[in-house]
Amino acid sequence: MDNHPARLFPHSLEHLHQLYQTLSTYAPSEVLQRELRADAPPTYEQRDASLLFADVSGFTALSERLAGVGREGAEQVTDAINQYFSAMLEILSEYDGSVLKFGGDALVVAFYQTEHARQATSAALTLQQRMGQWQAKISLGKVPLRLGIGLGSGELLILRLGNRQRREIVLLGTAAEEIAHAEELAAAGEIVVGPTTLSALPPTWVQRQEEAMGWVEPTMSPMPPSARKTRVLPPLSPHLAEVEAQVETLATYLPEGLLERLLLDPSAQLEGEHRMVTVLFVNVVNLPAYPPTDDGRAAILAILQDYFVTMQAIISRFGGAVNKIDVAHEGYKLMALFGAPIAHEDDAVRAVQAALAMQGAIPELNQRASEQLRASVSLDQCIGLNSGIVFAGNVGTNARREYSVMGDHVNLAARIMGQAEPGSILISAETKYFLPATTPLTAVPPVRVKGKLKPVPLFLVGHWDMLRPLAVQQRAPFVGRSKELALMNEALGRAAGGHGQALYLHGEAGIGKSRLSIELLPGTDAFLLLEGRSLAYGFNIPYHPWRPILHTLLAIDINTPPDLQAQAAHEGLARLLPDQLHLFPLLGPILGFDIPHTPTTAQLSPELRQQRLLAVVSDLFQARAAQQPLLLIMDDVQWLDDVSASLLAFIIRQIGETAILVLILGRLHPKEQLVGQGSDLPTLPFFAMLEIQELSRNEGLALAQELLSHRGLSESEQQLILERAGGNPLYIEELAEALANGGSEVPDTLHGLIMSRIDRLSESHRRVLQVASVVGRRFDEPMLCGVYPYSDQQVLEIHTHLNYLTEQRLLDLERPDPFPLYLTD
Known part of the structure; x- marks a missing residue:
């Protein structure tokens, strides 16, 4: 969410005031009273308080039962959640509780009164006594909802982490540590209190004790409610620029992608929905002990700030959104969502890649933390991921709410995190299903987790080079496309004869562009195959699709250490372009390692380095093509970063009289794709464009029939495929698989693709x-x-x-x- 005012606020002052009112409901009062004032807030606020953690059991079952009812089901879940939380918040406000955080089907509330331990316990008793037998009424019947409540008291530090992109509050101190333990012990219908809370309660309030924890007698009469305080917003400035700044600050407390949903009409209700999501849970462990001195606290807070900003940037880079960060029984836990509020067709892949990048960032974080504390620090992470359909939407009321997700798949992701060893990444079979077959995974023994009758299969993620082209899985037979394949083979023949060709295949996602390129391969035995693929999240990774291509051109073994790779690259350049060895450092940004400058490259300006780099890579292609014909396949060019697009256009212009075929695969129409540096390409005599269209009705049914050859297609099934899949081979393949498994709904594999189109x-x-x-x-x-x-x-x-x-x-x-x-x- 860069540069909010310029991008997001070309509105009237009245509209901004309305937006401010809406955004304020997503932040606790503690943030509103300090973060938005002219005097900059401290890094944290220290209070003496009691915390109440209330976990609602039953929402998951409610969401699961209604997941298959479509939008009506999501509306019923939203209504049930809002009714329940409205009743809860009404009781909590009677005891002057301040809602600090929501967490799906849970919330954390602070009490600051003189007798805050008794006040919080009284609120907990009132909740259990008034809402203990609550039943949510839905179209499928009634679903019982129950509360498990944990309480903790003592020092509370409300830490504000983040920057202009994303902020989040984290609760530290004795009160936070006590509820982290109490919430794990509290079953439905129970109130469990930590040691400090326990010491402040009359003995008659305590039903039993185990070690230092206490269970409150549920029939005890609570204290009468206190005088209720009204939630007061800081005054808004009459000046547009100042209001923009306040709105910009509040917007950083929202998950990425949510602000855009609120901008058009801030007063409109945000619809709850069932979405395909990959949930990533992280347990941060081995944090240094929290010291009592101000200097020591400042150092620890700086480490947490560094951790959050680093990980938030990684998650954002891969298209995910940090949903929350909380204290755990050991360390802290962070939850990120891939697929909500914004979906992408490859959210599971993005989530796993983000997890790998997060683990890769730990060594540098530890180094900075050690310098900060002047002592050795060894932070580590246990990461778990799971994928599935979850309920996503606002949780709370119009006065106080947060965007969150709930469902069995969320709970399982947290359980998987609990099974992961420090430094490891564990994923479920559901997440594995969405990953390429080439993903480096190792099956681990299935484990038993809370809430599952059978052991859960898990997989350990190994090192995964995201820049290597992904193998296209050929589950379906090849149908149709005879004219297109003939044109491609004709271009291949001309290139083999020394007349370079470039062909741009374009069409929507799943239409079969990559599959067409595979069908071309049997006739390319004499060619050296060079493959590059743009990443959907790679706009800020210069030259990222070219690295595997140069590895092949220069005969670099990627399984060797970096120093040996650099040596192989130097030797490859010496073989192909011995007179350009002095320009070897220019290849460093593409190859991914630093190469010391030569006197020649050190004197070049950035502009000249860029120009010379294009020429060196193009010369490499020319030299290698003189030895053997080349087939360059560049896939998903709609996501090419700018410098990669410039390099591709430069190379294509030089291939007219060489044995090179460049096959470009993308989704955008040539008028959208071939702009800027590539705008002249369609005028080249050896450049052609081919739109890949849907299969005909007969071809589509023939493909489905081939996929279901063991059982045949009924007339109603044929109609279903034609209506829902049209002539898109990917849609046909996935629907045919769903039919083979006895279903007729949109398969999970297509949910992300469809939702990503809607979210755009x-x-x-x-x-x-x-x-x-x-x-x-x-x-x-x-x-x-x-x-x-x-x-x-x-x-x-x-x-x-x-x-x-x-x-x-x-x-x-x-x-x-x-x-x-x-x-x-």
Whole structure:
């Protein structure tokens, strides 16, 4: 969320005031009273307090039961959660409790009164006595909801971590440590208190003690409620720039991607939804003991700040969002989401890559921490991941809420983290399912975890070079595409004869571009294959798809140490371009290691280094092609970083009279992809463009029939595939697999792809699609306008929105005239 004012706030002062009011509900009062004032807040706030941790059991079962009911199910989950939390917060406010954090189906509340231990315990007793038999009413029946409550008292430090991109509060001190232990012991219906709380309670309030922990007598009469305090917001400035600054600060307490959902209409309710998500849990262990001195505390707080900012940047880089960081029974635990609030088609891959990068960042963090404390520090991480459909949305009320997720898949991710050894990454079979077959995984013995009847299979993640091209899994037979393949083979023949060719294959995700390139390979035995692939999160990684290509060109063994790789690169350059050895350091940024400058390269300006680098790499291609024809396949070019795109365009311009075929695979139309440095490529006589379109009706059914050859396709199944998959081979393949397994719903493997397309829509387009999905499977424009709940101005634009959604294949136009009739999937 860089540069909020310039990007996000071209609005009126009134709109900003409304946005401020909404954003303030996502932050605790402790943040509002200090973070937004003119005098900069301290790093932490120290109080004497009691904390109450309330864990609601039953929400997971509720969410799971309604996960298959679609949007109506998500609405019922949202209503049940809001009703329950509204009743809870009403009771807590009677005892002047301040909600510090939500955590899916749990929350943490602070009490600061003189007798805060008794006050917090009284609030806990009132919660259990009034809400102990609560039943959530849903369309499928009733679901009992129960509370397990843990209490802790003593010193409380509210630490504010982060920067302008993302902030989060962390609770430290005796009170936080006590509830971390108490929450693990508290079963549904129980109130467990820590030692400090226990010492402040009358003996008659305690039912039993085990070691230093106490169980409160649930029938005890609580203290009467205290005078309730109203949640007061700091005054807003009448000046636009100052309001923007306040809004910008509050926005950093939201997970990435959520602010954009609120900007269009801050007063609108954020819809809860079931989403395919990969949940990443981290337990940070081996933190130094918390010292009593101010200097020692400052050092520890600096270490935690460094840790959070480092890990948040990594998670953000891979498209995830930090959801929360909390104290654990040992160390701290951090939860990150991949797929909510923003989905990508490869969220599981991103999450695993982020976990690897997080583990890789620990050595430097420890070095900085050791320098900070002037003593050896050895932080470590235990990481667990799981994937599945979860409920995602606002938890709480209109007065105080947070964006969170809940469901069995979230709980399992936390359990998996608990099984991981320091320094390791464990994933579930559900996450493994979404990873490429080449992912380095080692199966570990299945483990028994809380909430699961059977042992859970787990896999240990090994080192994974994200820059190596991923093997395309060929589960389906090859159907159709005879004209396209003929054109590709013709280009291959011309390149083999010394007449270089470049071919841009473009089409939507799953349409079969990569599969087409594989079908070309049997005729390329005489060619040296060079493969590069752009990463969806690689915009800020210069030259990232070129590293494996240069490894192949220069015969570098990636399994050898860096010094041997550098030596092999030098020898490769000497073989191919002996007169350009003095330019060897220019290859360092692509190869991924530092090469000391020669006198020649040291004198070059950055602009000249860039120009000479392009020329050296192009010359490498020319020299190697003189020995053997080259086939360069560059996949997913819609995600190319700028310098990689410049290098690709430069190389293509030079191949006219060489034995090189460049095969470019991307999703964007040439008018969108071939801009800037590549805008002249379509004018080259050896450059061609080929749009890969959907399979015909007969080809699509033939593919499905091949996939289900063991059982055949009924007429209704054929209709289902044609309606839901169209002619997209990936969709057909996944739906056929679902049918083979006895289902007919959209497979989990497609949820991420579909949600990622929806999440890329503007909020106005997204809202039209959401309302359309509620109206019914078939609808026309007047019907949609009649129920559209937003402003008149947006209603006037609905026709334009419907046209766009139809072009994007998110709606189908069943009948164009005289009155358009639309279909939702």
